[in-house]
Amino acid sequence: MNTLKTPICDLLNIEYPILQAGMGGVAFGPLAAAVSKAGGLGTIAAISPTPERVEQEIILARSLTDKPICVDIGFPLRAPKEKSDIELPELPGPLKQLHQEIEALGVEIKSADDQAMSIEDARTKLEICFRHGVEVIACALGTPKWVVEACHARGVKVISIVGRASHAQTAIRNGTDIVVVQGTEGGGHTGDIGLITLLAEVLEFSTVPVVAAGGIVNGSQIAGVLTQGAQGVWVGTRFIGSQESSVGPNYKQSLVEAENDSTIRSLLFDGLYVRQLQNRFTEVWEGHEAELQPYPIQRIVIAPSRFAAAAADLKDHQALPAGQGSGLIRDLPPAGELLHRLVDETVEALRKAQQRIQLKVA
Ligand SMILES: Cc1cc2nc3c(=O)[nH]c(=O)nc-3n(C[C@H](O)[C@H](O)[C@H](O)COP(=O)(O)O)c2cc1C
Structure with a gap:
């Protein structure tokens, strides 16, 4: 070595x-x-x-x-100091759409507790x-x-x-x-x-x-x-x-298939800027940016679909955070x-x- x-x-x-x-x-x-x-x-x-x-x-x-x-x-x-300090809004439209599409693929969306806040x-x-x-x-x-x-x-x-x-x-x-x-x-x-x-x-x-x-x-x-x-x-x-x-094989394979312009930086993941590969998870928000919630509410409302899609390793519907270097990953x-x-x-x-x-x- x-x-x-x-x-x-x-x-x-x-x-x-x-x-x-x-x-x-x-x-x-x-x-x-x-x-x-x-x-x-x-x-x-x-x-x-x-x-x-x-x-x-x-x-x-x-x-x-x-x-x-x-x-x-x-x-x-x-x-916030405690999770109970957070008041949640009605599910934003793009998330309702995402839920429907994920459930149509036979994946159940359960309530999910995100520990991050x-x-x-x-x-x-x-x-x-x-x-x-x-x-x-x-x-x-x-x-x-x-x-x-x-x-x-x-x-x-x-x-x-x-x-x-x-x-x-x-x-x-x-x-x-x-x-x-x-x-x-x-x-x-x-x-x-x-x-x-x-x-x-x-x-x-x-x-x-x-x-x-x-x-x-x-x-x-x-x-x-x-x-x-x-x-x-x-x-x-x-x-x-x-x-x-x-992560599942589909997430890894998405990296191998990615090009260096496959990622976008957006607020949709949790209300803070996150770079991720573009797929259906990001696309549903296009034209609906006004419905994005501030951190950490966006993170909480997105958690059930994010966790369900990741657990099922859905290629198009899971969040795929990744850097611009993914275009150089081949194995x-x-x-x-x-x-x-x-x-x-x-x-x-x-x-x-x-x-x-x-x-x-x-
Ligand atoms: C899938 C994913 C999840 C990440 N989660 C975290 C995290 O939980 N905490 C953190 O400090 N940074 C997180 N980051 C950022 C990384 O720590 C790191 O700064 C970033 O991946 C570096 O850029 P690169 O992915 O292009 O190498 C995450 C990055 C990715 C790709």
Whole structure:
């Protein structure tokens, strides 16, 4: 195996500076363990699952590897304190349509409880991580100071995912150990600034290591961001297309078939901007944007159809969050093999860079 190291490898006690992103519904114990075992940092996504499920997944990952793991928890500023604070509207028209179409395919839509919206829920999950000695916590949707303090008091490292320079400043001020800047290319929640610009902007002031995310699926891209000054990468969509990710075969196949313009960034998933592949799930909202609800109401009203379609792995009717890099995904290897491939491609790209672009510097 090639060597590829940056200072975050020592900080996180990992071999390669490749971090598998937290991804709701995708990244559970098996994927996180496979990536960590192979020398990267594997992450369990803990926003949507119940606290009990999060605990089971941590125990599962621990049974598969003794390497450090990360758990990704959401601390959204706009979250109500309690779920009971939320009043729900009548089902928006596009969702009624989606329900009809899903049920016509023989899939039952049950009421679904989405765990993502209360700070109490996030706090409970954090305590579970502490109990199981999870080494790294990733903060999605905001990095409160109390979270950093609680982690540091236990020797736990904190990673903050941001999509804007101002959010990076806040996370650094609140004490984060690493900032992950996610460009608009990324899958899932994403801002509107391209990675190459956002990374340059945050590198100008960051006092902590910066990791790049958004659209990264191969080693030439990793070589590019390392050269720009990133100390590592946080890779999401590429790992959906691995054997250990927890989505169905249709979701994975959609990535292999995707082109780089197959994704859109819209508010329909949960009221915040999310990049996803276009299909019937996104199409039903076209022309009905006025019926979109604010976060977290949109997330709650969409949950029953989203979970039912995902459980049945319906290709056209399930939400398929994915980054622009999906157009470059052509196979579905085991995650550990994929991680090693990314390392080898990066080393190769760095070695060949001068030769390939016939660069002359003096
Ligand atoms: C299916 C999916 C689910 C995601 N869920 C989460 C999540 O629960 N928490 C989070 O911090 N980020 C989430 N993200 C964003 C990722 O952490 C990461 O920043 C993004 O995937 C990077 O872009 P890429 O997918 O192009 O590699 C999700 C992304 C995807 C594709």
